[in-house]
Amino acid sequence: MNAPKHMRGVWLQNQTIQVRDNLDVPRPQDNEALIKVLLAGICGTDVQLRRGYYPFSGIPGHEFVGEVVSAPGAQHLIGKRVVGEINIGCGHCALCAAGLHKHCSQRQVLGIKNRDGAFAQYLNLPVANLHEVPESLPDDKAVFAEPIAAAARILEQVNIGTEHKVIVIGAGRLGLLIAQVIKTTACQLQVITRHDRQRQILNQFDIPAMDEQHIPTQEADIVIEASGSPGGLQAAINAVKPTGTVVLKSTYAGETQLNFSRMVVNEINIVGSRCGRFEPALSLLQENTVDPTPLITSRFALSDAQRAFDMAASPGSLKVLFQP
């Protein structure tokens, strides 16, 4: 399969998105693969990028499933369906040496930092970042590998067991995946919701939902903040019991005010949590332990990027997909 020289894609600059038809198709280096994007998902971070959370100019998008078109150093991958980890470290620093590429200060991040992303017909990634998608896994599920990996990251950072009361604040596109991942621990789980559609989906997975008015005070062992709003952090601090843990999954622009003395007096832990490994995510999808498909709100062509982003930013919207 040969790639054309030009492609259609979404271009983000100065908090504005445009559809462009004459973007250069990237040329893979020896250690890279050119991938034809089959499906790509809009994430909360993409919505925040358009709001100016981070000054990225280029093609956004970091959740995708695609097909390898060319790979000069890994011909066996051509024609294979893949998903891809999004961080590319410098490979030389102490953090990269420790396996923490995702924290390398010189890193590129697909569609977020110094590297064009997935809201286009093609993208380029190092072969080392790619994971083959099992044949049995449809595109509609595989496209969720990245956010499910981010959800599963929590389990690497915090010990969660059957004895723990766990609250997930926020049942949006990330919160609903986190809820399904956390349910695998058999803990006492409750998810704070705002919208009927969220409650329906949680009900479908047999996960208890709760209105935000009813969040208990200082009762939860672990609270996972996935609301995407600064108020969620204060709610999390209120809900966690002394010596408990708050996991922060949301990023948002600007600074947030917090009473830190309370954190000290109650000896609360706050854990920042970002990207995770793809292997457990693909397993969870293949076993059908996590089913992301009820989250798919709508699908758009790249030419409809403006509407797709507006839909993704609207309250109660879940996963919006691009079909390039």
Place this chain on the structure above:
Amino acid sequence: MNAPKHMRGVWLQNQTIQVRDNLDVPRPQDNEALIKVLLAGICGTDVQLRRGYYPFSGIPGHEFVGEVVSAPGAQHLIGKRVVGEINIGCGHCALCAAGLHKHCSQRQVLGIKNRDGAFAQYLNLPVANLHEVPESLPDDKAVFAEPIAAAARILEQVNIGTEHKVIVIGAGRLGLLIAQVIKTTACQLQVITRHDRQRQILNQFDIPAMDEQHIPTQEADIVIEASGSPGGLQAAINAVKPTGTVVLKSTYAGETQLNFSRMVVNEINIVGSRCGRFEPALSLLQENTVDPTPLITSRFALSDAQRAFDMAASPGSLKVLFQP
């Protein structure tokens, strides 16, 4: 030894301190002991209480060494020198049942919350809170048991070893004790200082000091914030490396602004840390592993409370003691 009915003490109300000569000497219940205060120390929290950090009215003070005067249910303690843990839980709730009295929502805290404290001639504490002071340990050291226990609490919460770069921000009355406690781990320790006297004391203990201008960026595995100022928290977040841990020891009034997205992206942990167990503190003192005596800035009679508090609140001041 019989106690009089009235005593001299420091009274805090509406952010004002007064010396009163006609305070009632407390009467111990069956499970309590009346203690004649031999020495009491002014802590950063006391200074903050006068600034309105928490609306306490009564006798402040929670660092003390004293002599048991009466103990209806524990006569063998009479005449013994003791130090005392400062939290008294309800004894019935789930947190108390889990041994977390210090986090009981109904707790009293000596000189801080719903219980008169140590800046007086006498105080009252449950016998269960008391620890006998070894004969070889002078009052000047024993009076530091409480803050050293608070410093040693960090070692229960965070694993610190020889491979870790650790920065303590703040070399005040708590920071200098924390530095000595952390030094026992043989980690790569640096302490951020502001005053010559702090550097002299650190030098005496062979602990490297550093000016705040030279705090490294994203290099430390663990940063301990003990500066007592909100700026210290931002400095700690700047100094810790990705996936590292910030330990918060300072409490201060009001809210602090922070960019939490950075915490998420760098997967930083923040751990609130408060009171600790007295056993390790007394051991550290007895072995002379921690020597708090260079921190003693001055001693005052209770009648001089105003000057004592002003001295404790002045920059560069370390431990101010009351000799009731």
